[in-house]
Amino acid sequence: xTLGKTIAFHSYKGGTGKTTxxxxxxxLYAKNGKxxxxxxxxxxxxxxxxxxxxxxxxxxxxxxxxxASISDILVDVTSELGLNGKLLVGFSSPRKEDINxxxxxxxxxxxxxxxxxxxAAKNQLFEDSKIDYLLLDTSPGIRYWxxxxxxxxxxxxxxMKISDMDIEGTKRMIKDIYDSLTRFGSRxxxxxxxxxxxxxxxxxxxxxxAVAAVVDLERDTGSRVVTSIPCFCDVSFNRHEFxxxxxxxxxxxxxKLIGLSEAIKDL
Amino acid sequence: MQALTSKAVRRVYMKFGVLTADFRISxxxxxxxxxxxxxxxxxxxxxxxxxxxxxxxxxxxxxFWINIGKAVFVTSAVLxxxxxxxxxxxxxxxxxxxxxxxxxxxxxxxxxxxxGIYFSLLDSVLLGVSFGLGFPCCLGFLSHYAxxxxxxxxxxxxxxxxxxxxxxxxxxAEQSLISSGIAGVIIIMLCVGLRSISILALVLIxxxxxxxxxxxxGSIFGNRNLVLYLIPxxxxxxxxxxxxxxxxxxxxxxNSADYDWAFTIGNAIHFLMPxxxxxxxxxxxxxxxxxxxxxFGMIMLGISFALLGSFTSPLSxxxxxxxxGAAWGFLIVVYATVPSDLAYGGSQEKxxxxxxxxxxxxxxxxxxxxxxxxxxxAVTLSSILSIIIFVSIIPVLRATETLPESTIREKEAxxxxxxxxxxxxxxxxxx
Numbered sequence: 001x002t003l004g005k006t007i008a009f010h011s012y013k014g015g016t017g018k019t020t021x022x023x024x025x026x027x028l029y030a031k032n033g034k035x036x037x038x039x040x041x042x043x044x045x046x047x048x049x050x051x052x053x054x055x056x057x058x059x060x061x062x063x064x065x066x067x068a069s070i071s072d073i074l075v076d077v078t079s080e081l082g083l084n085g086k087l088l089v090g091f092s093s094p095r096k097e098d099i100n101x102x103x104x105x106x107x108x109x110x111x112x113x114x115x116x117x118x119x120a121a122k123n124q125l126f127e128d129s130k131i132d133y134l135l136l137d138t139s140p141g142i143r144y145w146x147x148x149x150x151x152x153x154x155x156x157x158x159x160m161k162i163s164d165m166d167i168e169g170t171k172r173m174i175k176d177i178y179d180s181l182t183r184f185g186s187r188x189x190x191x192x193x194x195x196x197x198x199x200x201x202x203x204x205x206x207x208x209x210a211v212a213a214v215v216d217l218e219r220d221t222g223s224r225v226v227t228s229i230p231c232f233c234d235v236s237f238n239r240h241e242f243x244x245x246x247x248x249x250x251x252x253x254x255x256k257l258i259g260l261s262e263a264i265k266d267l
Numbered sequence: 268m269q270a271l272t273s274k275a276v277r278r279v280y281m282k283f284g285v286l287t288a289d290f291r292i293s294x295x296x297x298x299x300x301x302x303x304x305x306x307x308x309x310x311x312x313x314x315x316x317x318x319x320x321x322x323x324x325x326x327x328x329x330x331f332w333i334n335i336g337k338a339v340f341v342t343s344a345v346l347x348x349x350x351x352x353x354x355x356x357x358x359x360x361x362x363x364x365x366x367x368x369x370x371x372x373x374x375x376x377x378x379x380x381x382x383g384i385y386f387s388l389l390d391s392v393l394l395g396v397s398f399g400l401g402f403p404c405c406l407g408f409l410s411h412y413a414x415x416x417x418x419x420x421x422x423x424x425x426x427x428x429x430x431x432x433x434x435x436x437x438x439x440a441e442q443s444l445i446s447s448g449i450a451g452v453i454i455i456m457l458c459v460g461l462r463s464i465s466i467l468a469l470v471l472i473x474x475x476x477x478x479x480x481x482x483x484x485g486s487i488f489g490n491r492n493l494v495l496y497l498i499p500x501x502x503x504x505x506x507x508x509x510x511x512x513x514x515x516x517x518x519x520x521x522n523s524a525d526y527d528w529a530f531t532i533g534n535a536i537h538f539l540m541p542x543x544x545x546x547x548x549x550x551x552x553x554x555x556x557x558x559x560x561x562x563f564g565m566i567m568l569g570i571s572f573a574l575l576g577s578f579t580s581p582l583s584x585x586x587x588x589x590x591x592g593a594a595w596g597f598l599i600v601v602y603a604t605v606p607s608d609l610a611y612g613g614s615q616e617k618x619x620x621x622x623x624x625x626x627x628x629x630x631x632x633x634x635x636x637x638x639x640x641x642x643x644x645a646v647t648l649s650s651i652l653s654i655i656i657f658v659s660i661i662p663v664l665r666a667t668e669t670l671p672e673s674t675i676r677e678k679e680a681x682x683x684x685x686x687x688x689x690x691x692x693x694x695x696x697x698x
Contacts, residue, residue, distance in 0.1 A: 111683070112690060119694040142680045151687040176677055180684040
């Protein structure tokens with residue numbers, strides 16, 4: 001019986017900050033002594049290898065094809081980051097031919113075979129490697145490998161910006177697939193990211209409106225907003241933001257992430 | 268036995284329930300929209316098939332005048348389809364439909380009372396008008412009451428009902444022709460009954476027409492996608508009509524008696540196949556898109572023509588009739604769906620007049636000419652028609668799919684979720 005938690009971060013649109021949040025979260029848990037595995041399931045537009053600046057010999061794609069085991073694809077970044085626990089990262093291949101292969105391989109037989117390998121790998125991670133958290137970064141929108149990753153998660157976190165487009169799109173996506181995904185016990189929550197108001201020029205921003213929007217959102221989606229993270233230019237628009245939650249623990253962004261990590265622990 | 272039967276019925280109902288689980292159209296609207304069109308469509312086929320019987324109840328009319336009457340019936344249907352598609356945009360739709368049904372009932376019932384050459388010709392006009400004037404409007408309601416992702420199945424239900432009514436009507440009519448001296452009266456009563464089905468629909472809901480953007484015929488003809496979709500359908504109907512000349516050729520052969528069983532059983536199955544394949548076509552059109560059933564139907568027809576042309580025998584004739592019946596089921600449903608997709612809520616009646624109804628009437632006209640003239644063409648025509656049919660698939664492959672891609676993707680995603688969840692659940696149980 002697996003004791004650890006599997007958490008997936010998803011979004012309706014790209015650019016909501018999923019990868020930044022989940023990478024920082026993974027590092028935070030590892031800094032606090034936990035054993036964490038972070039997998040890049042954004043197979044259509046992989047970004048973790050650029051974020052961590054790694055070019056491993058084996059990728060998640062090889063695991064899906066049955067050409068590599070989970071231990072082959074994981075890269076241990078614990079010591080170079082000076083973490084107390086353990087952080088293992090599995091990357092997706094940024095090679096064009098590998099992305100194309102994923103794009104065109106829709107046949108169910110292949111998908112299910114690949115899923116069986118992922119499930120076997122997940123069991124191995126929890127039972128043999130005794131990981132505490134398995135974190136999955138996914139592709140935005142409704143795509144086969146987003147659905148596959150969300151299906152194996154215990155907790156689904158929808159990361160969104162507080163714009164009308166994002167809100168409406170997220171509501172639609174929840175109605176289309178989330179209700180099916182949560183039939184077997186997993187639950188979904190909302191994370192509001194890049195919320196305006198942290199900027200000094202905030203005379204156009206009404207906190208009252210933002211609160212009202214959150215209340216409406218929770219009511220319309222039937223879910224809970226677990227945290228609301230303000231928009232920080234030095235985080236969102238830094239050319240190479242890297243694990244700010246670990247490197248700058250006093251930053252408000254880091255404090256928000258700590259809050260999120262506590263909230264996830266308690267869920 | 269009873270338990271087994273009710274279990275089977277429940278299974279069929281559940282399967283049907285699964286096929287309609289995502290319907291947004293209410294049950295009431297579904298029944299009304301399907302009944303409005305199906306009864307009249309069945310009426311049209313029955314009147315056309317038994318024209319001679321209903322026009323010669325008490326007065327013997329020469330075959331020449333019967334055929335002229337048929338031609339007048341079809342011609343007035345064609346003209347009134349065009350007029351009906353134009354006036355639907357400008358008039359109160361409920362009044363139009365009630366008047367249209369009343370005219371149909373009157374024109375049909377009066378056949379039992381008035382007979383003779385002059386009345387036959389007048390009534391042929393009225394019968395044609397009573398079909399064409401309101402029928403584009405009836406099909407046009409598909410665009411208002413059914414969303415894109417369910418339109419195929421609703422159209423499939425219309426044709427399922429229509430062909431089922433036709434089969435039942437044929438069974439009753441044939442029985443009465445064999446055993447009764449008042450066969451013509453029974454057939455007229457059947458036709459009145461079929462037309463009355465539309466009244467049920469009008470009682471169920473107050474049909475309303477969405478006022479969309481009015482389009483000219485020029486802009487409709489200029490729609491590239493429409494033309495690409497229309498080409499295969501027109502070729503299908505022309506080819507299906509022309510094969511009547513080949514059937515005449517078979518009739519005229521010395522060994523034509525060998526073909527009797529193929530004609531009798533084959534024609535019966537030819538009308539049964541659309542009943543089944545109309546529903547299948549609707550499901551495929553809503554799940555995979557409109558182009559796939561068109562390609563299936565055209566390939567099936569092409570194969571059936573090739574069989575008939577290459578290996579002419581009672582068996583190949585039987586197979587042609589069976590397979591072409593299935594092809595009809597596939598195609599007619601899609602061509603009742605695509606006009607709504609392309610109309611985008613404006614002038615849908617004109618789209619239906621052009622795309623659905625007129626090509627059908629072309630088919631009937633060619634068949635009528637073949638039957639009237641008795642002219643024949645050698646069976647090699649069938650092989651040529653098969654090549655033309657296969658080539659006609661090309662335009663629709665170039666056309667843009669009218670079922671929104673997002674709808675196809677959403678359905679694929681939902682089905683994928685179910686399968687993946689099952690796998691994950693199995694894995695959790697094992698762990």
